Amino acid sequence: MEHKAISLEDKFGKFSDQWSPKIIARMNDYEFKIARVEGEFIWHSHPETDETFLVIEGNLILEMRDGEVHLGPGELFVVPRGTEHKPRAVRECKLMLIEPVGTPNTGDAGGSRTAMQDVWV
Amino acid sequence: MEHKAISLEDKFGKFSDQWSPKIIARMNDYEFKIARVEGEFIWHSHPETDETFLVIEGNLILEMRDGEVHLGPGELFVVPRGTEHKPRAVRECKLMLIEPVGTPNTGDAGGSRTAMQDVWV
Numbered sequence A, B: 001m002e003h004k005a006i007s008l009e010d011k012f013g014k015f016s017d018q019w020s021p022k023i024i025a026r027m028n029d030y031e032f033k034i035a036r037v038e039g040e041f042i043w044h045s046h047p048e049t050d051e052t053f054l055v056i057e058g059n060l061i062l063e064m065r066d067g068e069v070h071l072g073p074g075e076l077f078v079v080p081r082g083t084e085h086k087p088r089a090v091r092e093c094k095l096m097l098i099e100p101v102g103t104p105n106t107g108d109a110g111g112s113r114t115a116m117q118d119v120w121v
Helices: A008-012 B008-012
Strands: A022-027 A030-040 A051-057 A060-064 A067-071 A075-079 A085-100 B022-027 B030-040 B051-057 B060-064 B067-071 B075-079 B085-100
Touching: A008 A022, A008 A030, A008 A085, A022 B051, A022 B075, A051 A060, A051 B022, A060 A075, A067 A075, A075 B022, B008 B022, B008 B030, B008 B085, B051 B060, B060 B075, B067 B075
Parallel strands: none
Antiparallel strands: A022 A030, A030 A085, A051 A075, A051 A085, A060 A067, A060 A085, B022 B030, B030 B085, B051 B075, B051 B085, B060 B067, B060 B085
């Protein structure tokens, strides 16, 4: 078996669409996904799971009902399960998400901004 | 509740010992740990779980019985459960580990290099 490092930079080079997380690796029942985001997302929560955001490049704001967290490169935040949040970024931000397999990007909110699942890059 | 980003750089500034992973965040039953490593570790495996390595700074080699993977900054690799591996780094490497709560650094090998669990930084 050939073993190969997964380069975030290489993977980001393979797509340009925003708000559409792509899977780059799997660990047990969890997935590592990367996404490009810019502008505002929608309010939503994940009732069944925590969700981790790690910023790779740029800046991300995670609005929550009781405050917001600002993330720059090399900073992470775990949104607790059931906590409503709305990500936004003034300029394009590259981030990594870590969450259980099958976690939809819009959580319990659904709607038109729900991205396709199971898309690898 | 105050929400605060977790800065990898800040967290690495709080310790200097090597081969002793420190927890920086928890997501469901998983932990994010950071470690400084240099030199060779021991052969071991984790029979119950995959284990993710993400290099933050420096270079890491993960030796496996059938090959090795070289990781630089921004590169990750998921060691499959039950796969024997031996991390090594020529110069100090800063890395992040993602794995289930209670996963010992020496896996099934045990011994003198087993680090204390549940140490947060």
